[in-house]
Amino acid sequence: MLLETKKLQVSYGRIEAVDQVSVSVEAGEVVAVLGANGAGKSSLLNAIYGLVGARGGEVYFEGKKLPARSTHARIKSGLALVPEGRRILVSLTVDENLRLGAYGRRDTSNLEDDLDAIYGRFSNLRDRRHMLASALSGGEQQMLAIGRSLMAKPALLMLDEPSLGLSPKLVGELFELLRELNEDGLSILLVEQNTHKALQLAHRSYVLELGRCVAAGTPDELLRHGKIAEAYLGHSNEVTH
Amino acid sequence: MLEQQLINGLMLGGIYVLVAVAFTLTIGILNFLNFSIPGIFMLSGVFTWFLLKSGVHWALALAGAIAIGAAASFVVERFTYRWMRSSDHYVPLVSSMGFLILFENLVLVQWGSDLQRVVTPFADLNIRPGSLVISIPQLVSLVLAVCLVAGLQQLLQRTQMGRALRAIAENATTAEILGIGVVSLVPAVFVIGGLFAALGGMLFALNYQQVHPFMGEEVALKGISAMVIGGMGNVWGSVLGGLLIGIVEVLSIHFLNADFVDFTVYGLLLLILFFKPTGLLGASKIVREKF
Numbered sequence: 393m394l395l396e397t398k399k400l401q402v403s404y405g406r407i408e409a410v411d412q413v414s415v416s417v418e419a420g421e422v423v424a425v426l427g428a429n430g431a432g433k434s435s436l437l438n439a440i441y442g443l444v445g446a447r448g449g450e451v452y453f454e455g456k457k458l459p460a461r462s463t464h465a466r467i468k469s470g471l472a473l474v475p476e477g478r479r480i481l482v483s484l485t486v487d488e489n490l491r492l493g494a495y496g497r498r499d500t501s502n503l504e505d506d507l508d509a510i511y512g513r514f515s516n517l518r519d520r521r522h523m524l525a526s527a528l529s530g531g532e533q534q535m536l537a538i539g540r541s542l543m544a545k546p547a548l549l550m551l552d553e554p555s556l557g558l559s560p561k562l563v564g565e566l567f568e569l570l571r572e573l574n575e576d577g578l579s580i581l582l583v584e585q586n587t588h589k590a591l592q593l594a595h596r597s598y599v600l601e602l603g604r605c606v607a608a609g610t611p612d613e614l615l616r617h618g619k620i621a622e623a624y625l626g627h628s629n630e631v632t633h
Numbered sequence: 634m635l636e637q638q639l640i641n642g643l644m645l646g647g648i649y650v651l652v653a654v655a656f657t658l659t660i661g662i663l664n665f666l667n668f669s670i671p672g673i674f675m676l677s678g679v680f681t682w683f684l685l686k687s688g689v690h691w692a693l694a695l696a697g698a699i700a701i702g703a704a705a706s707f708v709v710e711r712f713t714y715r716w717m718r719s720s721d722h723y724v725p726l727v728s729s730m731g732f733l734i735l736f737e738n739l740v741l742v743q744w745g746s747d748l749q750r751v752v753t754p755f756a757d758l759n760i761r762p763g764s765l766v767i768s769i770p771q772l773v774s775l776v777l778a779v780c781l782v783a784g785l786q787q788l789l790q791r792t793q794m795g796r797a798l799r800a801i802a803e804n805a806t807t808a809e810i811l812g813i814g815v816v817s818l819v820p821a822v823f824v825i826g827g828l829f830a831a832l833g834g835m836l837f838a839l840n841y842q843q844v845h846p847f848m849g850e851e852v853a854l855k856g857i858s859a860m861v862i863g864g865m866g867n868v869w870g871s872v873l874g875g876l877l878i879g880i881v882e883v884l885s886i887h888f889l890n891a892d893f894v895d896f897t898v899y900g901l902l903l904l905i906l907f908f909k910p911t912g913l914l915g916a917s918k919i920v921r922e923k924f
Contacts, residue, residue: 441810443806443809443810463809463810463811463812464812464813464814466812467811467812468812473810475807475810479804479806479807479810481799481800481803481804481807482803483799483802483803484796484799484800484803488796488799491793491796492793492796492797492800492811492813493811495793495796495797495811495812495813496811496812496813497812540811544812
């Protein structure tokens, strides 16, 4: 097991954002977390990543329990997050953003090679490497955010709503990229509102509702689950693989 | 003679530059006006006097004075920013002011409030190109100030630590997502800022050969003005602002008299802010590039 949460709980004041959620990701898997706005998907990712404190429960990565609130420790052990809204550093150049992606990683040798590999994958970024990141388009900023996380050389990449604000064409390219990354051996935990696309990519999914996990399984299993399919996944018979 | 006055103004400005850079670092990176900086400036100046008076070798005395300033700045971070960064933004500001008062009164209790004359081994080192007189310690301090700012600029632009500091400056949460330990880097910002302020205090003591417990306050007001004139958070803006204030100050003593200094310096500040509220080198766009 690469990642495992056990009865993770996150609350803001009296509101239970995440209520005893247990999810897991095997090495090589793409796992999607689905659900409506406010279902607690982002809170779950942020708690796994140590950005918000968990009120209860544990997070294990490669069998080791992760400390309560340290993003640095997570990056070091091979976990990276592409945050919601991308969070590009707009006052830094494209190149500087990518280099900072390697800030927390344990082994900083071959940094230039890794940078080259990122530029090889995203040629738009290479052309704009010395520009301020604020000059990038929305799609390029998403590529930069993913490239920056890849600079940390993660074993598991977590993405929070990566398709948000992208055109349908760019969403297609984004999911194609995620599929390639997965084929290259990267495990992925994905929070998405675009359930249609997420189900095409994911090996397994969890459905959250008001902070609780109400369904889990392979895309086929979820689609057979009539109520779930209707409420979250659109009309099940329209989803094709 | 005007050329001589310009030179004197530049030399004085070099000290303001160091203080302004110390302020601009914590403002630019942490959005925190660190009021303990005049205290650090004064501590270093007073210890320069004390160590030289005690017969310590001058190299050791100067290094010691700077080390004391930097160490004091480190202590300030532990007890202001570290504990209070989750509270309202004015709380660390007020507690850093508390440190200023503490430092001033510790010195007051130890050595009294009198002006102390600094006896330096370099008092009569001058070069005289033509009819001008340039004091070597002053020239060294000006060159040092500009070199240090250039070095700081390189640190911020070219190193991973500099990029991390600029990431904190733009957005502390994004920095945290990238695994940048904000809590572990902030002391570095304080120590670097403390080094600049301490160097300023030491050079002030050597160049003007007098120290007292409240020497930091007036210089700090000029330093803050220099930072604002140059553009908040912009390191080169602090250099420009510092040198400008130094020159204006010396020229107004020369052409008017010493009573007019504050009037012209702060009048200039108001005038520049009136026409360019972001300061001379401050960017007016919303997403500005700091440093």
